[in-house]
Amino acid sequence: MNLLDIRNLSIELIHDEQSILAVDKISLSMKEGEVRGLVGESGSGKSLLAQALVGVLDDKWHVHADRFHWRGIDLLHLSIEERKALLSRDIAMIFQEPMACLDPTTSIGEQLTEAIDSGQLSGFFWQRKQQRQSAAIKLLHKVGIKDHNACLSSYPHQLTEAFCQRVMIAMALARRPILLIADEPTAAMEISNEGQIFRLLASLNQLKNMSILLISHDIENITHWTNTITVMYSGQFVEAGTTTQIFSKPLHPYTRALVDSSPSANLHLPAKSRLKTLPGSIPILQHLPIGCRLGPRCPRAQQACVKAPSVTNFHGHKVSCHFPLTPPSPLPKKIIKGDN
Amino acid sequence: MSELLEVKDLSKSYRDKNYWFNKKTTTVLAPISFSVEAHQTLAIIGDTGSGKSTLAKLLVGAEPASSGCIYLNGKALQSASYKQRCQHIRMIFQDSGTTLNPSLTILQLLDEPLKLNTPFDEVHRKDLIRTTLQKVGLLGDHMNFYPHMFSGGQKQRISLARAIILKPQVIILDEALASLDPSLRSQMINLLLDLQYQMGLAYILISHNLGIIRHFSDDIMVLSQGEVVESGKTRDVMTNPQHKVTQKLLRNHSFQLTPKK
Numbered sequence: 001m002n003l004l005d006i007r008n009l010s011i012e013l014i015h016d017e018q019s020i021l022a023v024d025k026i027s028l029s030m031k032e033g034e035v036r037g038l039v040g041e042s043g044s045g046k047s048l049l050a051q052a053l054v055g056v057l058d059d060k061w062h063v064h065a066d067r068f069h070w071r072g073i074d075l076l077h078l079s080i081e082e083r084k085a086l087l088s089r090d091i092a093m094i095f096q097e098p099m100a101c102l103d104p105t106t107s108i109g110e111q112l113t114e115a116i117d118s119g120q121l122s123g124f125f126w127q128r129k130q131q132r133q134s135a136a137i138k139l140l141h142k143v144g145i146k147d148h149n150a151c152l153s154s155y156p157h158q159l160t161e162a163f164c165q166r167v168m169i170a171m172a173l174a175r176r177p178i179l180l181i182a183d184e185p186t187a188a189m190e191i192s193n194e195g196q197i198f199r200l201l202a203s204l205n206q207l208k209n210m211s212i213l214l215i216s217h218d219i220e221n222i223t224h225w226t227n228t229i230t231v232m233y234s235g236q237f238v239e240a241g242t243t244t245q246i247f248s249k250p251l252h253p254y255t256r257a258l259v260d261s262s263p264s265a266n267l268h269l270p271a272k273s274r275l276k277t278l279p280g281s282i283p284i285l286q287h288l289p290i291g292c293r294l295g296p297r298c299p300r301a302q303q304a305c306v307k308a309p310s311v312t313n314f315h316g317h318k319v320s321c322h323f324p325l326t327p328p329s330p331l332p333k334k335i336i337k338g339d340n
Numbered sequence: 341m342s343e344l345l346e347v348k349d350l351s352k353s354y355r356d357k358n359y360w361f362n363k364k365t366t367t368v369l370a371p372i373s374f375s376v377e378a379h380q381t382l383a384i385i386g387d388t389g390s391g392k393s394t395l396a397k398l399l400v401g402a403e404p405a406s407s408g409c410i411y412l413n414g415k416a417l418q419s420a421s422y423k424q425r426c427q428h429i430r431m432i433f434q435d436s437g438t439t440l441n442p443s444l445t446i447l448q449l450l451d452e453p454l455k456l457n458t459p460f461d462e463v464h465r466k467d468l469i470r471t472t473l474q475k476v477g478l479l480g481d482h483m484n485f486y487p488h489m490f491s492g493g494q495k496q497r498i499s500l501a502r503a504i505i506l507k508p509q510v511i512i513l514d515e516a517l518a519s520l521d522p523s524l525r526s527q528m529i530n531l532l533l534d535l536q537y538q539m540g541l542a543y544i545l546i547s548h549n550l551g552i553i554r555h556f557s558d559d560i561m562v563l564s565q566g567e568v569v570e571s572g573k574t575r576d577v578m579t580n581p582q583h584k585v586t587q588k589l590l591r592n593h594s595f596q597l598t599p600k601k
Contacts, residue, residue, distance in 0.1 A: 160388070193388075195592040272381075275526040275555070277523050
């Protein structure tokens with residue numbers, strides 16, 4: 001059974017009796033224990049999608065979906081209160097810029113004990129404070145902070161960015177979530193800290209079987225850590241598949257360009273030569289092209305691209321393009337062995 | 341040909357002013373020396389607190405150095421003469437959105453360095469701004485726009501236009517490519533390489549993306565705790581790192597791009 005199953009989710013922004021389709025029919029499904037990467041450049045609606053998942057969008061955003069299932073429960077038919085109770089129990093989220101997300105005026109200890117809900121505590125009310133404290137220390141140990149006393153008594157500005165992100169992860173773990181949504185957890189971090197955070201997330205995934213939705217704008221950063229990747233562009237679904245499929249055999253011209261544009265993927269290119277890249281820039285929300293939104297920048301665009309393409313599935317490798325690159329031919333029925 | 345930019349024993353240390361007697365000094369940057377030629381790129385990498393941003397500030401003159409000299413074309417740069425320095429050494433910052441004054445149009449933004457540093461009249465200045473904007477891949481008419489009307493990549497191009505408008509010889513890129521989206525980043529790298537080819541610029545690239553460094557730079561310098569631990573040709577250092585710090589940095593990088601087993 002899928003942990004999360006979303007079909008054709010659209011998010012619309014109503015503004016001055018005008019509606020802008022910020023996210024256009026995205027499908028996303030996650031299995032238990034899976035690490036899925038969600039990749040898209042800025043303005044692709046990946047953060048919006050994450051916010052819609054946890055249900056923190058306000059009234060001006062309208063969310064529609066054909067199907068929105070969480071562990072088999074249809075969330076669209078639940079009332080808002082029931083939905084919130086369910087999701088806040090099972091899903092946790094961490095954000096980019098952890099220093100800005102923590103309250104600068106209270107100590108880490110207070111913020112962390114606040115995140116622990118009283119349902120987990122047993123015993124009488126005079127024991128509660130002690131239990132909260134020890135639960136907070138346990139959480140800090142889980143995320144690899146050994147010196148818990150110093151950490152609990154310090155304020156966010158006294159810690160480094162990687163430590164703050166660890167504290168954020170500890171807070172997210174307080175309710176023992178099944179799914180952790182990490183919205184660019186390592187943006188603007190030094191490379192060695194980045195490795196620490198990703199290793200921590202990977203170990204949580206392995207040890208606790210926690211599923212992780214890893215959101216990033218850079219495909220090269222997350223390839224090592226994910227099982228599957230979904231690529232978005234400007235609010236539209238582009239491509240989804242396993243990490244190796246996406247990285248070594250991309251079918252969509254946009255994914256191809258993303259992979260090509262990362263310099264570390266092009267070790268065969270001589271140094272200081274020109275990198276392959278798409279012309280132009282990402283369209284802004286007020287002036288979205290019709291049909292396939294990559295159209296004006298796409299090297300393979302043809303007349304058919306003014307209509308939004310439907311999703312084609314090649315053995316679990318989904319792509320949304322009229323003219324995919326090298327569509328894989330159907331597998332030969334019999335594999336001949338021993339010929340060479 | 342002599343080196344374009346030569347740095348000799350440049351160092352920076354701060355003195356703790358709290359103690360009257362027994363003054364303590366903290367050294368941020370131990371004396372370092374290096375040189376950059378025209379058409380070349382020097383990359384500087386290092387962890388937080390390794391002094392790479394301090395080095396950039398010293399080069400551009402935002403902070404006075406404690407000791408050492410900077411020579412440009414063989415002539416020593418005086419620490420007080422900003423006029424000479426800001427014409428030849430320019431800097432691009434990480435966050436292009438916040439380094440452009442939101443209340444000025446692009447024309448006014450780019451006019452300012454010209455007014456202060458050149459004797460040109462208004463018509464000439466406007467012409468120069470138009471050609472510079474075209475050089476970085478924008479339109480001349482963009483000069484009447486305000487910064488908020490541009491996207492992130494375009495703002496970074498405007499910062500670049502502001503850097504090259506005085507025809508400098510050295511440009512310092514302090515994490516200038518880090519906050520850009522991948523496809524825009526490649527466009528920007530291509531643009532920087534083209535400009536280097538056309539104008540003979542020397543770049544000093546401070547970055548922690550080793551992929552970019554590998555592609556973009558000729559020489560590399562690894563800083564740790566304010567000291568140079570390794571330097572040399574980028575290709576040699578990348579393929580055969582000698583120092584522990586370099587090896588650690590490269591190991592962290594190797595997690596990128598190797599799909600999970």
